[in-house]
Amino acid sequence: MTQRYSIILVLPFLLLLAFLYVIIDSDSKNSGTINAVIGDESYLQLHGELPDMHTPDSIRIQTHLNYVVGFLRNRPTDHLTTEQETNRQKYLDLLKKYIAKGEFPHNDGHPDNRRPTFVSENGHICAVGWLVKQTYGPEIIQEINKEYKYDYIQDIDHPDFQEWVDHSGFTIEELAMIQPMYGPIITEEVKENRNHISRSYAVGTTLSIGSNALYMSNSSGNPWILDSPRQTHWFGLAAGTASVVLGVLNVNNAKTYTEPEIQICWVNCTVKEVTQTNHLRTGVAASTIAVGLVSMTRAGYHLLRGSDKATKQPSGLGVTALIAAPKMSDEVVPALTYSIRF
Numbered sequence: 001m002t003q004r005y006s007i008i009l010v011l012p013f014l015l016l017l018a019f020l021y022v023i024i025d026s027d028s029k030n031s032g033t034i035n036a037v038i039g040d041e042s043y044l045q046l047h048g049e050l051p052d053m054h055t056p057d058s059i060r061i062q063t064h065l066n067y068v069v070g071f072l073r074n075r076p077t078d079h080l081t082t083e084q085e086t087n088r089q090k091y092l093d094l095l096k097k098y099i100a101k102g103e104f105p106h107n108d109g110h111p112d113n114r115r116p117t118f119v120s121e122n123g124h125i126c127a128v129g130w131l132v133k134q135t136y137g138p139e140i141i142q143e144i145n146k147e148y149k150y151d152y153i154q155d156i157d158h159p160d161f162q163e164w165v166d167h168s169g170f171t172i173e174e175l176a177m178i179q180p181m182y183g184p185i186i187t188e189e190v191k192e193n194r195n196h197i198s199r200s201y202a203v204g205t206t207l208s209i210g211s212n213a214l215y216m217s218n219s220s221g222n223p224w225i226l227d228s229p230r231q232t233h234w235f236g237l238a239a240g241t242a243s244v245v246l247g248v249l250n251v252n253n254a255k256t257y258t259e260p261e262i263q264i265c266w267v268n269c270t271v272k273e274v275t276q277t278n279h280l281r282t283g284v285a286a287s288t289i290a291v292g293l294v295s296m297t298r299a300g301y302h303l304l305r306g307s308d309k310a311t312k313q314p315s316g317l318g319v320t321a322l323i324a325a326p327k328m329s330d331e332v333v334p335a336l337t338y339s340i341r342f
Helices: 002-028 041-047 057-073 082-101 127-136 138-148 159-168 172-178 199-216 229-251 279-305
Strands: 186-193 255-259 271-277 316-323 332-339
Touching: 041 057, 057 082, 057 172, 082 127, 082 159, 127 138, 127 159, 127 172, 138 159, 159 172, 199 229, 199 279, 229 279
Parallel strands: 186 271
Antiparallel strands: 255 271, 316 332
16 A cells, blocks of 8 residues: 555656756757758757757857758759759858858847848858859849848749759758758847736745645644545645645746847847846745645655554644743743644
């Protein structure tokens, strides 16, 4: 009996670990991928993990382009003409030079999102655009950039570009695989704290802590909220687990966003990255976790013990007598206490 309950008892702890992993993992990863086709596969293959919000954009772009060059060189080309095969290898060689040069564009029109950028305001050209420029000259680049600056490769409907694609030896899908999505230039970083407890979180926290207080107020051997001590301890385990999960979901509440939060910027944008924290919410969440862990420990102790025999002294609020100051005084005053009895 005890062994069976001990196996069930570890499930809330596993659930807690899963929530911790999801929260920590989601906060550490950058939500915007480097490419619309293969995402951040290149960075994952090289480093064994996804890039985070502190990974420089230039590193992500170089890693991606080097990975794609190797991938495309190993693809079969039997279906290509001699001209297409020659151009394909030539452009892959040029792409290596472009990577080594390291002059990548930035997204100066969508500061709230990663997007392709054909030519940025500082004159830097995207990878595919640079290849087109080597063959067709700068004039076509200006034409494409004027109409399709932030478009994906498959959406560029320019006759000269379509002609270049036909002779390049690449498919549209392969060119889309090359095309990075760029982030904005962050010109200022700001960290601020805004203490605020939402009504929904306040209600949830109150109910959670109240459930734990109700459980703690019951004697472990002679409870009054449920029919038996075992049922009461399962209630305590559930209440404690819920409190810990609620706390974990809110303890790390930092939010990063850019200003201005706009969709299009037609001139150079001054982009401010704001990291907003809520220390008050973090403190409340930490308290909720602490209360939940006490309930889980108490309930787990009795469930694993497999016995209902325990002290029948009540837990919860009580009144005791204290000697009032100064120390030599014999005056006795009542005082409130809160006891948790295992």
